[in-house]
Amino acid sequence: MTDSLSAFTARHIGPRDHDVADMLSTIGLSSLDELASAAVPDAIRSADALDIEAAPSEHVVVKELRGIADRNKVLTSMIGLGYYGTIVPPVIARNVLENPAWYTAYTPYQPEISQGRLEALLNFQTVVTDLTGLDLAGSSLLDEATAAAEAMTLMRRVSKAPAGAVLLVDEAVFPQTLGVIRTRAVPLGLPVVVADLGGVDDVDATVAAIVAAGGQVHLPASDIPDVGRIAMVSDPQGVAIYVMRGASDEASAAYGRHAMGHVSWNELQTTDDAAALAFYDTHFDIKKVGAMEMGEMGDYSFIANSEGGEAIGAVMKAMPGVRPGWGFYFRVPGIEAAKARIEQAGGTVTHGPMDVPGGEMVLNAIDPQGALFGLVAPGK
Numbered sequence: 001m002t003d004s005l006s007a008f009t010a011r012h013i014g015p016r017d018h019d020v021a022d023m024l025s026t027i028g029l030s031s032l033d034e035l036a037s038a039a040v041p042d043a044i045r046s047a048d049a050l051d052i053e054a055a056p057s058e059h060v061v062v063k064e065l066r067g068i069a070d071r072n073k074v075l076t077s078m079i080g081l082g083y084y085g086t087i088v089p090p091v092i093a094r095n096v097l098e099n100p101a102w103y104t105a106y107t108p109y110q111p112e113i114s115q116g117r118l119e120a121l122l123n124f125q126t127v128v129t130d131l132t133g134l135d136l137a138g139s140s141l142l143d144e145a146t147a148a149a150e151a152m153t154l155m156r157r158v159s160k161a162p163a164g165a166v167l168l169v170d171e172a173v174f175p176q177t178l179g180v181i182r183t184r185a186v187p188l189g190l191p192v193v194v195a196d197l198g199g200v201d202d203v204d205a206t207v208a209a210i211v212a213a214g215g216q217v218h219l220p221a222s223d224i225p226d227v228g229r230i231a232m233v234s235d236p237q238g239v240a241i242y243v244m245r246g247a248s249d250e251a252s253a254a255y256g257r258h259a260m261g262h263v264s265w266n267e268l269q270t271t272d273d274a275a276a277l278a279f280y281d282t283h284f285d286i287k288k289v290g291a292m293e294m295g296e297m298g299d300y301s302f303i304a305n306s307e308g309g310e311a312i313g314a315v316m317k318a319m320p321g322v323r324p325g326w327g328f329y330f331r332v333p334g335i336e337a338a339k340a341r342i343e344q345a346g347g348t349v350t351h352g353p354m355d356v357p358g359g360e361m362v363l364n365a366i367d368p369q370g371a372l373f374g375l376v377a378p379g380k
Helices: 017-026 032-039 058-069 090-097 112-132 144-158 175-185 203-212 273-284 335-344
Strands: 167-170 192-199 216-224 228-234 240-246 263-270 287-293 299-304 313-317 325-331 348-356 360-366 372-378
Touching: 017 032, 090 112, 144 167, 144 175, 167 175, 175 192, 203 216, 203 228, 203 240, 203 273, 263 273, 263 372, 273 287, 273 299, 273 313, 335 348, 335 360, 335 372
Parallel strands: 167 192, 192 240, 263 313, 325 372
Antiparallel strands: 216 228, 228 240, 263 325, 287 299, 299 313, 348 360, 360 372
C-alpha cells in the first residue's frame, strides 16, 4: 500500500471529470475557476493558493493513531462512584459494538453510525422486556447523571402533581448524578430534596408512628417494583428522611465506616438534640453511645445501630446559620488532595481541613450546584 490518496478517495462517490465538464457546459462556463470567480465576490475571495500540506493516506494515519494509543497505560480504575470496570462478552463486542455493518458508511451522506446505535438500543430494550416481562423499556447512550436528569424532566412533564411539588432524591445517589439533577432542575423550577433513607420492617406502621409523634408525611408509602416500599417523612423537628423496606433482605452498602468512597459518618444537626435522640431511638433503634462536650454548643452525641455498637455518626444542635438536617461525610484517602480537587472543580470549602478526635481529619464543603457535603480522611 502506498501513501497515495487515490485508494482512499476512489471509494467516495463524486463527480468524474466528464461529469464536471457536462455541468459546466450546462451553465455556460469553461472551468471551476471561472465558476468560483462568477459566484464568489472579489472582496471576500483570496487569490493566493492555500498553504496546506499534502495529507497522508488512511493507512498512514491509522498507523500513527495506533502508535499513539499504544502509549496508553491500562490500569485498574479506583475512581469508584459508579465508574466500574465491566466484562463485555466477546459475542456482544463483536456483533454489537464492533459490527461493521452498523458503522461503515457506503456514501458520504449515509448515517450508518446513527442507525447502528439505534438498532443496538432497540435490541437492548427488546432483551430487557424479554428478561423482565415489562411492558415498556427504554435505553440510551446517556451517562448515568444525564439519564437521571432526563428521567426527572419526564416525571415532571407527565406528573399531575401540583406546581409546588418537589423531587425526592436519596442521599446515597452518586454526587455527580445529584449535581446534574440539581442543575437541570433549576430551569424547571423544581426543588430538589435530598433525604436519608432509613430501613424498617413495616413502612406503613413506622410512618403512622412518626406522624403520631409529631412528624409529617411528604410522600405517602408506595411500592417500587423490585426495589421495595418507600415513604418520605420529616421528624418532629422538620428534618426530611426516607423510610424504606427493601424488596430483599440484603443490607445497604451505602455506609461503610472505613470504606473508601462510601458514607463514613452521619451527622444530624437539629433544633432539639435531646428530642431527636429520643425520636430516632424509638422509631429506628438508633442508640446514643457516648458524647463529647462542645461548650456552649452542647453535646456532640455519638450514635450507633445498637447498644454499645460502633459509632456511625452523631447528633448535635444546629449551628447558627445552618439549616437543620442530616449531613454525610464521605471517606477519601487524603484530605488536602481532596480539598484541592474540590476547589479546582468549582466547589467551596467552608470549614477545615481540621483534626478531629480519633486521629482523623474532616472538612465541610459546597459543590458547584450548592449541595452541602463533608469529607473524612486519616489524619496526618
